[in-house]
Amino acid sequence: MIDMSHNTSLISSLVTYEDLACYKRAVIIHDVMCHFCGARTIPTYVNGDMLIRSARMCELNIAEGCLALPISPEAGLVLLQSAQSCLVDLRRRLSSLIGLCNDGLWMPDSTKYKRMWEIGEESDDVQDFIFWVSRSDDAAAANILIVLINQADVMLYKIIQSLARELSADGASE
Secondary structure (H helix, E strand, C coil): CECCCCCCCCCCCCCCHHHEHHHHHHHHHHHHHHHHHHHCCCCCCCCHHHHHHHHHHHHHHHHHHHHHCCCCHHHHHHHHHHHHHHHHHHHHHHHHHHHHCCCCCCCCCCHHHHHHHHHHHHCCCHHHHHHHHHCCCHHHHHHHHHHHHHHHHHHHHHHHHHHHHHHHHHHHHC
């Protein structure tokens, strides 16, 4: 798994999107979201199809953004930012679902959130997350997905910031 949070040039490196931790996490989010929406009755205003579509768009935007980097770093940056917007949309929709359940959103300092974050750091196996989601009520399952989304968001944020700094430095040197 490639971690682009250090000072490696993202544009000049020969990183494939499949090697990026944020892409792997986006694939897991999509697969778990498909399971989540298929196994539950999702309220129409939360819209399960939109959850699945946003998860898929995040995954595709990361892939296309990485593929665009060598040709047009600016276009690659825009696509990666679009992937991050998809994560924001997913988090918002799942938070709405949690509100319907009269349960609370897990706060980052809660035991459940910390434990799921640790599981996310330890495993890249989608079956681990499907296991947890399938055995949880709607609110807990949505919270599990939000933890995964937050992990992907942090990973993607680091890449976007690194790329933006690199583009700024390149622009300043011209």
